Amino acid sequence: MSKHISKELSHLQKCEGVSLITMPRAGSEYLQSLLDGHPEILVFILNIQFFSVYLRNSESAADGIIKIEPVNFIYEFVGKELRRFKGIYNKAERLDQLGKNGNQVLDIDLQEFICHFLSILGNEETTIKNIFLSIFGAYHLSVGRDIFRTNIIFHHAHYYGEALLFEEVFPEAKMICCIRDPRASIKSMVYNFKKNVPEHYNYYMYFNSLKVIDEISNEVFTKCQSSRVSKCLFVKLENMPREDELEKILDFIGVSFSPSVLVSTWAGLEWGGDKASGKAFNPTEKWSIDRSYNNWKEELSTIDKIQLESAFQKFLNDFGYDTVSRNAFQVFINKIVSFFFLMKPLSLEYGFFSRSYIFGKFKKNGRNGIMGFISTIYYYFRIRALFINLLLK
Numbered sequence: 197m198s199k200h201i202s203k204e205l206s207h208l209q210k211c212e213g214v215s216l217i218t219m220p221r222a223g224s225e226y227l228q229s230l231l232d233g234h235p236e237i238l239v240f241i242l243n244i245q246f247f248s249v250y251l252r253n254s255e256s257a258a259d260g261i262i263k264i265e266p267v268n269f270i271y272e273f274v275g276k277e278l279r280r281f282k283g284i285y286n287k288a289e290r291l292d293q294l295g296k297n298g299n300q301v302l303d304i305d306l307q308e309f310i311c312h313f314l315s316i317l318g319n320e321e322t323t324i325k326n327i328f329l330s331i332f333g334a335y336h337l338s339v340g341r342d343i344f345r346t347n348i349i350f351h352h353a354h355y356y357g358e359a360l361l362f363e364e365v366f367p368e369a370k371m372i373c374c375i376r377d378p379r380a381s382i383k384s385m386v387y388n389f390k391k392n393v394p395e396h397y398n399y400y401m402y403f404n405s406l407k408v409i410d411e412i413s414n415e416v417f418t419k420c421q422s423s424r425v426s427k428c429l430f431v432k433l434e435n436m437p438r439e440d441e442l443e444k445i446l447d448f449i450g451v452s453f454s455p456s457v458l459v460s461t462w463a464g465l466e467w468g469g470d471k472a473s474g475k476a477f478n479p480t481e482k483w484s485i486d487r488s489y490n491n492w493k494e495e496l497s498t499i500d501k502i503q504l505e506s507a508f509q510k511f512l513n514d515f516g517y518d519t520v521s522r523n524a525f526q527v528f529i530n531k532i533v534s535f536f537f538l539m540k541p542l543s544l545e546y547g548f549f550s551r552s553y554i555f556g557k558f559k560k561n562g563r564n565g566i567m568g569f570i571s572t573i574y575y576y577f578r579i580r581a582l583f584i585n586l587l588l589k
Contacts, residue, residue: 200318200319201318201320202315202316202317202318202320204315204316204333204337204343204344205316205317205318205320205326205329205330205333207343207344207346208238208316208329208330208332208333208343208346208349209325209326209329210347211238211329211346211347211348211349212347212348212349212366212368212369212370212450213348213349213351213362213363213365213366213368213369213370214348214349214350214351214369214370214371214372214449215351215352215353215358215359215362215363215369215370215371215372216228216243216350216351216352216353216354216359216371216372216373216374217353217354217355217356217358217359217371217372217373217374217412217416218354218373218374218375219373219374219375219376219378219381219408219409219412220381220382220384220385220405220408220409221376221380221381221384221385221388221472222374222375222376222381222433223374223376223431223433223436223488224243224352224354224374225242225243225289225352225470226433226436226460226469227372227374227431227436227445228242228243228350228352229460229461229462229467230436230437230442230457230458230459230460231350231457232456232460232461232462232463232464233454233456233457233459233461233464234446234451234454234456234457235341235342235345235346235454235456236345236346236347236348236451236452236454237346237348237350237449237451238332238333238335238336238343238346238348238349238350239332239335239350239352240280240331240332240335240351240352241280241291241302241335241462241463242280242289242352242462243352243353243354244277244280244351244352244354245353245354245355245358246328246331246351246358247324247358247361247362247364247365248355248357248358248361249358250273250276250277251324254269254272254273254276255272256268256269256272257269264322264327266313266314266317266322266327267314269322269327270310270313270314271310273331274306274309274310279291280304281302281303281304281306281309282301282302282303282304283301283302283303284301286302287471288393288470288471288472289470289471290467290468290469290470290471290476291462291467293468293476294461294462294463294465294466294467295465295466296466298468298476300465302462302463302465304335304338304339304463305338308338309334309335309338310334312333312334312337312338313330313331313333313334316329316330316333316334316337317330324365325365325366328349328365329349332349339463339464340464347450347451348449348450348451349366350449355408356411356412356415356416359371369427370427370428370429370448370449371420371427371428371429372428372429372430372431372445372448372449373412373416373420373428373429373430373431374431374433375412375430375431375432375433375515376432376433376434376488377434377492377512377517378409378413378504378507378508378511378512379492379493379496379500379501379504379505380488380489380490380492381405381409382402382405382406382409382504382544383490383492383495383496383544384490384492385401385402385405386401386402386405386544386547387490387495388472388473388474389401389472390547391474392471392472392473392474393471393472397547398548398571399545399548399571399572399575399576400571400575402544402545402548402575402579403575403578403579403582406579406582407582409508409511410582410585410586413508413510413511414589416428417430417511417514429444429445429448430515431445432515433488434488434489435483436483436487436488437457437458437481437482437483438483439458439483441483442457442458458480459479459480460477460479460480461479466479466480467479496543496544497542497543499533499537499540499542499543500542500543500544501520502520502530502533502534502537503534503537503538503542503583504542505519505520505521505530506527506530506531506533506534506586506587507534507583507586507587508586509521509527509530510589531587534583534587535587538580538583538584538587539580541576545576545579548572548575548576549572553572554569554572557569
């Protein structure tokens with residue numbers, strides 16, 4: 197370690213790591229936004245796959261993080277991640293509609309951020325950890341906060357694979373996993389994207405959502421119940437933002453309670469949710485029993501509900517979600533019904549077979565539109581295979 201290490205980096209190197217992963221539409225950005233203003237926690241705005249995606253695609257880090265020139269790295273980072281600093285470029289997350297009246301825009305001074313980053317890193321070795329800490333520290337200073345009050349690096353990894361890479365750098369890191377009733381999760385993902393962000397509405401999105409739920413309900417849950425049980429916390433969206441739930445989260449992280457966690461913010465500016473949510477919510481909204489309910493019971497078909505319940509039966513039972521099946525015989529009957537209707541697309545999938553969806557692919561991609569049609573057939577069969585695997589577990 198350098199004798200002239202900056203006091204900021206010296207402090208950051210002592211901070212503990214916490215990662216956040218999530219099921220689809222399970223409130224991970226919402227949880228992070230509640231922690232955004234906590235004086236003991238460093239966050240970097242929104243989720244970022246820094247280790248699994250950014251570093252692997254960075255020109256300045258292409259030959260290995262240790263060989264990069266810090267100035268080149270941070271200028272490239274700011275350019276590629278501009279939407280994290282300037283809200284006008286991130287309408288999807290509504291970073292252009294912040295504040296009490298929705299008329300404020302996230303606007304981080306880029307030169308100030310770069311200067312903070314270079315000052316924190318100083319002449320230290322450009323290891324992955326030092327680079328990562330300097331980014332978080334620079335963001336924290338750029339929004340007017342005190343680094344020396346912090347003791348937690350909170351990384352919104354979003355995906356489990358990213359969290360595992362984070363743990364390679366922070367071996368003692370804890371992990372929080374945001375979960376939601378899978379039936380509500382899938383319904384929200386498909387319906388909300390189709391209505392509010394059609395540019396991201398596609399069959400792969402639906403397939404990937406099922407895969408992520410499977411990964412969390414099996415691999416992540418199994419691992420957390422064994423060797424990692426003391427380092428992992430599952431947070432149900434249905435319990436947010438109850439104060440006792442927030443207190444449990446803060447206690448797990450290892451910080452004291454702060455009134456700031458009762459308000460959803462980015463960089464201290466109140467936030468009413470992303471574009472996919474449709475209508476903005478109240479950043480200071482209190483918990484109610486139906487706060488996150490999205491009418492999945494009424495809007496999903498009977499077969500949808502039977503198949504999704506059968507596929508994720510253990511997960512639903514483990515986390516106390518309501519199910520129709522009350523005994524082993526009912527579970528067995530539902531699985532038989534699910535296998536019988538296996539080749540029939542769920543009502544959630546109907547949109548991917550519509551004329552407007554298929555012709556839209558041709559209109560957008562021209563001759564390459566045939567690939568959009570082929571992908572529909574491809575993911576139809578991959579989803580059938582996935583359901584078979586889930587039903588046999």
